[in-house]
Amino acid sequence: MPGPDTKQRILDAAQTLFAERGFPATSLREITKLADVNLAAVNYHFGSKDGLLKELVNECIEPINKERIRQLDAAEAEAGGQPLVLRDLVRIFIEPAVREMCEENGSMPCVLSRLHHEPHAGLEEMMADILGPTISRFIAATHRCLPHRTPEELMIRGHFMVGAMLHLLDFNCEELMPVPGVNKEVISDYDFRLEQLVSFCTAGFDG
Amino acid sequence: MPGPDTKQRILDAAQTLFAERGFPATSLREITKLADVNLAAVNYHFGSKDGLLKELVNECIEPINKERIRQLDAAEAEAGGQPLVLRDLVRIFIEPAVREMCEENGSMPCVLSRLHHEPHAGLEEMMADILGPTISRFIAATHRCLPHRTPEELMIRGHFMVGAMLHLLDFNCEELMPVPGVNKEVISDYDFRLEQLVSFCTAGFDG
């Protein structure tokens, strides 16, 4: 079997199945069957099941992080030393993640938000390496917006923002509990969700 | 081996190990070895590994939910038909969970917050059964506090609140990324975290 795209086919199949039933509940035999490749190809190309996951996650969060840095650079250059508007800052952190994951990579949000809560070998270190510098810059920029807040207050509130965002992303996959008076179409709308999250976190930082 | 407390010893061992390394990474053979019981005892008492998890979760969230309902009943009786103060309402939802999980059941927060993001057979239904009526009452009470907000806005913001809370609970187990100027002792303090979360969500609902 030729197939120089074996690696990509495995990645695609894994993304689909991980999102559907979760990482631990998906077997390599299911993935390789869907991708129409041999079982051993996974270990050849990725070393292990965890290695496959790691590459999948890296492909997803690196562009998000680069976009955040790009927008932050642009906004700070335009502000010319003045503190940014808090709402703009919150949006710069949230919008690239929500947009990338909801529009370009339809099935990654669930995978990613779950991973933040379940420990995996080597994955936390990778996330910390990629996201650490960004987080430091955001805390510093937030401190300039809200000088009356302590660094501890800003850090824990940034943590709340991440939690709210991850929970929103996972929301795509679950069934909503039906609640009287709530229109599901409104809640499912991507722009509605994004604006609500930005409003919630902006007010939360300042409150 | 006599041991009429076999069941409880399994539950204790499972809670410890699930919190330490996560549910999927913990084998029944490790649990039964730590509990000093036979492997098959798990399936006798709980039916399956998932059944064990389900009972563990149920034991944990039912008292939290009862306490929320109790406090909500008391507050609404005292208010005598008037809308509650938003901050009190937020605290009634958050405080029982944070207190129960941080003080009485030191190792459950991680387990619980992870489960909210990884699908497990039958577990979502159980959560929905237990939490559904409570959530409906909170949305209704919030709507009386903030009549200018639509039900969709209140529901999605309640979802953000849950996400922030779960992320905070899981925070106990992780190592914090070191950030210059942030005192880890302050961030680790239970009262500090609770008050920050209440402030963040109260402002977020209204913002």
Next chain:
DNA sequence: GTCTATACTCCGATAGAC
């Protein structure tokens, strides 16, 4: 009823032939 011993199937991983 409780608990044990044991066997069964499936998993991820790997060695070695092609």
Next chain:
DNA sequence: GTCTATCGGAGTATAGAC
């Protein structure tokens, strides 16, 4: 690079001892 064969360990089911 790809494939087959195989390994130890996982969760599960059950027959039978107390």
